[in-house]
Amino acid sequence: MRVELVWWEGCPSHPEALRQLHEVLADEGLDPEIVELREVVSDEQAERERFLGSPTILVDGRDVAPADGQPVGLACRVYRLRDGRPSPTPDRDDVRDAIRSAL
Amino acid sequence: MSLRVGDEAPPFELPATDGSRRGPDGVTVVVFTCNHCPYALAWHDRILDAARDHESARFLAICPNDAERYPADSFDAMRERVERDGGWPLPYLHDESQEVARAFGARTTPDVFVLDADRRVRYRGAPDGDHSDPAQGAVWLREALDAVLAGERPARPETEPVGCSIKWRR
Numbered sequence: 001m002r003v004e005l006v007w008w009e010g011c012p013s014h015p016e017a018l019r020q021l022h023e024v025l026a027d028e029g030l031d032p033e034i035v036e037l038r039e040v041v042s043d044e045q046a047e048r049e050r051f052l053g054s055p056t057i058l059v060d061g062r063d064v065a066p067a068d069g070q071p072v073g074l075a076c077r078v079y080r081l082r083d084g085r086p087s088p089t090p091d092r093d094d095v096r097d098a099i100r101s102a103l
Numbered sequence: 104m105s106l107r108v109g110d111e112a113p114p115f116e117l118p119a120t121d122g123s124r125r126g127p128d129g130v131t132v133v134v135f136t137c138n139h140c141p142y143a144l145a146w147h148d149r150i151l152d153a154a155r156d157h158e159s160a161r162f163l164a165i166c167p168n169d170a171e172r173y174p175a176d177s178f179d180a181m182r183e184r185v186e187r188d189g190g191w192p193l194p195y196l197h198d199e200s201q202e203v204a205r206a207f208g209a210r211t212t213p214d215v216f217v218l219d220a221d222r223r224v225r226y227r228g229a230p231d232g233d234h235s236d237p238a239q240g241a242v243w244l245r246e247a248l249d250a251v252l253a254g255e256r257p258a259r260p261e262t263e264p265v266g267c268s269i270k271w272r273r
Contacts, residue, residue: 010268013141043172075173076267078141086144087235 001060001102004036008046008054011076013088017055024095028103046074053077057095064098065090105208105227108260112222113206117165117196120182125194130251131161132244133216134193134230135209135269137168138184139175142266143212145234149241150213153230154193157248162193167204168212168270176270204269211266217247217257225251228262 005021007014022032040051052070054077056063065079081091106112112133116126127133134150136143154162170177178197185195198204207216217226226247231239247257 012265012267071175073172075139076141078139078144085237086141088141088145 001030001034001099002036002058003034003099004038004058006038006040006049006051006054006056006058008040008051008074010074011054011088013076014055017057017089020089020092021057021095024092024099028096028099030099040074043074047072055089057090057098059098059102062098062102064095105210106206106216106224108224108227110224112216112218112224113203114222115203115206117198117203118178119194119196120178120185121194123194125161125163125196127163127218127222128161129220130159130248131163131218131222132157132248133207133218134162134164135167135204135207135212135214136164137166137173137176137212137267137270138180139168139173140212140267142234146213146230146241146266149230149237149239150215150244151192153241153245153248154191156245157252159252160248163196164191164193165196165198165203166212167198167201167209169201169272170199171272173270201269201272209264209269211264211268213266214264214269215244217244217251219251226257226260227264229265232262234265 025032040046050072053075079087079090081087116124119125168176181195219225230241230244233239250257
């Protein structure tokens with residue numbers, strides 16, 4: 001399984017997302033160190049990679065959350081938690097479901 | 104360089120989504136915020152509730168972001184958001200030139216400044232300590248504002264603003 005966390009330094013939420021991702025992986029009996037970190041550094045790179053904002057978590061290349069109209073670019077990504085609240089990080093259950101689906 | 108607690112904030116007047124122009128008047132809470140940032144969105148309802156609960160203070164929400172790079176923060180998008188919400192209890196101002204944000208030294212959305220009636224900064228920082236916990240209820244902002252309205256100095260005058268960086272023009 002390939003797990004990537006794609007981030008941009010202008011948004012402070014990637015450390016929290018990484019911590020959450022490590023916890024979910026450990027809960028599932030997987031090695032948290034499998035997470036690959038990839039930084040997006042320019043508008044051009046964001047456009048080329050269709051980067052939907054920081055942080056974005058990909059499991060075997062698939063986003064753990066729906067795009068929900070999120071624009072491509074260097075920005076903090078807006079997630080919706082399962083109770084509808086906006087959040088700078090994905091719902092933990094969405095991350096868990098994406099990992100379980102890839103097992 | 105940011106305004107520090109005790110500094111006098113500059114006077115300003117900015118256009119609001121309702122067509123008026125607004126600025127500080129009396130005890131004023133200035134919240135730099137925007138449409139596209141998840142931190143600003145997460146704290147939004149708490150800030151609106153604080154405004155509803157403090158009618159004796161003036162609340163101003165200001166969007167300072169570069170709308171060319173972030174169209175979700177354009178003046179049109181600001182107007183549409185307020186209309187979609189059925190109105191806000193505070194005006195939503197557009198700082199197109201970013202001069203007000205620069206004068207305050209705003210760093211993030213949100214970034215909260217509580218000014219006394221002499222426009223001196225009496226609180227600067229986050230609304231409360233956890234964007235992910237609605238139960239916090241913008242308590243840092245509320246405590247500071249209650250103190251200023253009572254003619255006192257806030258016990259916690261400064262906290263670290265947390266959120267998305269201000270999107271400055273290039």
